[in-house]
Amino acid sequence: MDEKRVLLIVGGGIAAYKALELVRLLRKAGVAVRPILTKAGAQFVTPLSLSALAEDKVYAQLFSLTDEAEMGHIELSRSADLVVVAPATADLMAKAANGLASDLASTTLLATDKPVLMAPAMNVRMWEHAATRRNLAQLQADGVRFVGPDEGAMACGEYGPGRMAEPAAIFQAILALLETARPLEGKRAIVTAGPTAEPIDPVRMITNRSSGKQGYAIAGALAALGADVVLVSGPTALAAPAGVNRVNVETAQEMLSACEAALPAEIAVCVAAVADWRPETVGGSKLKKGAAGPPPIALVENPDILATLSKAARRPRLVIGFAAETDDVEANAKAKLRKKGCDWIVANDVSVAGTMGGDLNAVAIVTAKGVERWERAPKAEVARRLAQRIAEALP
Numbered sequence: 001m002d003e004k005r006v007l008l009i010v011g012g013g014i015a016a017y018k019a020l021e022l023v024r025l026l027r028k029a030g031v032a033v034r035p036i037l038t039k040a041g042a043q044f045v046t047p048l049s050l051s052a053l054a055e056d057k058v059y060a061q062l063f064s065l066t067d068e069a070e071m072g073h074i075e076l077s078r079s080a081d082l083v084v085v086a087p088a089t090a091d092l093m094a095k096a097a098n099g100l101a102s103d104l105a106s107t108t109l110l111a112t113d114k115p116v117l118m119a120p121a122m123n124v125r126m127w128e129h130a131a132t133r134r135n136l137a138q139l140q141a142d143g144v145r146f147v148g149p150d151e152g153a154m155a156c157g158e159y160g161p162g163r164m165a166e167p168a169a170i171f172q173a174i175l176a177l178l179e180t181a182r183p184l185e186g187k188r189a190i191v192t193a194g195p196t197a198e199p200i201d202p203v204r205m206i207t208n209r210s211s212g213k214q215g216y217a218i219a220g221a222l223a224a225l226g227a228d229v230v231l232v233s234g235p236t237a238l239a240a241p242a243g244v245n246r247v248n249v250e251t252a253q254e255m256l257s258a259c260e261a262a263l264p265a266e267i268a269v270c271v272a273a274v275a276d277w278r279p280e281t282v283g284g285s286k287l288k289k290g291a292a293g294p295p296p297i298a299l300v301e302n303p304d305i306l307a308t309l310s311k312a313a314r315r316p317r318l319v320i321g322f323a324a325e326t327d328d329v330e331a332n333a334k335a336k337l338r339k340k341g342c343d344w345i346v347a348n349d350v351s352v353a354g355t356m357g358g359d360l361n362a363v364a365i366v367t368a369k370g371v372e373r374w375e376r377a378p379k380a381e382v383a384r385r386l387a388q389r390i391a392e393a394l395p
């Protein structure tokens with residue numbers, strides 16, 4: 001990716017701090033980043049932080065004698081392979097949708113002849129406002145690509161869609177747009193991600209702490225290499241990565257059915273944290289608290305999705321499972337490889353604080369040939385390396 005260049009416009013929203021992490025991910029992957037910081041953006045992150053991480057100067061003024069002499073604003077708008085707006089404020093979206101050129105960021109967006117990717121971030125009411133809906137539709141019609149927003153709790157205290165996509169998801173969307181080599185073109189991949197939710201009654205369920213971040217990152221990384229990806233996802237608050245076909249499920253049984261419906265495929269990566277057990281019976285109405293005390297909940301075993309896909313008549317050529325372990329990580333992963341009949345196990349030590357739900361992961365790739373340990377890295381980076389490795393294994 002050394003020769004790839006991104007022009008990153010950072011708008012004025014709380015999520016601007018996440019743009020710093022995005023720059024770090026891009027630089028680590030060898031992508032050059034040239035930042036433009038809006039006047040409002042500079043209220044949230046400093047030009048110094050952006051410049052230090054991007055290892056380039058920050059452009060902020062339209063009317064700057066020195067900047068204009070060094071690199072005119074038109075040249076700046078064409079100096080990259082891709083223009084990324086993160087966070088894309090309601091204001092920047094409105095300006096771009098209407099062709100305004102009233103500052104450096106909007107002028108650049110109007111003057112560029114390169115693809116544009118926006119990662120919107122704003123309060124839920126602003127996102128749902130009719131004006132923003134119109135601007136979004138216009139920008140989409142103009143060919144602008146979008147990543148996110150996600151749904152969730154916001155800095156302003158409200159809840160809903162409007163949170164900027166995680167830096168890892170934006171990074172993946174960028175890679176997908178920059179990637180010209182598409183070694184997985186024409187190959188189908190099934191990726192499972194997130195937790196499952198096993199109902200006890202209409203209001204209660206058994207679930208787990210999986211965020212879905214690693215699985216979503218892998219789905220995005222495979223799509224970036226050209227794979228036709230079906231992401232079978234348990235309940236998460238994440239937006240589907242660009243170019244990925246998401247199927248939403250809740251229970252392990254639904255997840256297995258969705259995987260089987262997605263066959264045939266060349267690749268299966270089972271990242272989801274599937275509940276091992278589910279309640280034997282599901283109450284038709286809410287179980288009442290009563291004098292009899294807590295109700296006994298009998299559990300039955302759930303189907304083993306990894307083992308089922310590994311033994312399927314239409315078995316994918318490469319079946320990869322994830323093993324979230326807290327102790328004897330590699331020994332358990334080797335045992336799991338044999339027991340499930342899959343090709344690789346990606347073992348991750350979830351006893352390390354911040355792995356489950358966090359952004360970093362330290363994994364070991366366990367195959368019949370041995371164990372390869374990868375250093376702790378952002379989940380997006382782990383996903384990118386794994387997708388490359390999958391492409392090498394499937395010529």
Ligand SMILES: Cc1cc2nc3c(=O)[nH]c(=O)nc-3n(C[C@H](O)[C@H](O)[C@H](O)COP(=O)(O)O)c2cc1C
Nearest residue numbers: 011012013014038040041089090091092121122123
């Ligand atoms: C504390 C604070 C947070 C803000 N967060 C957002 C935001 O997340 N999204 C947004 O569209 N506008 C947000 N705004 C409003 C923008 O900063 C404002 O519309 C500004 O003019 C945007 O300028 P820009 O689009 O050139 O960056 C926020 C304003 C304040 C004071």
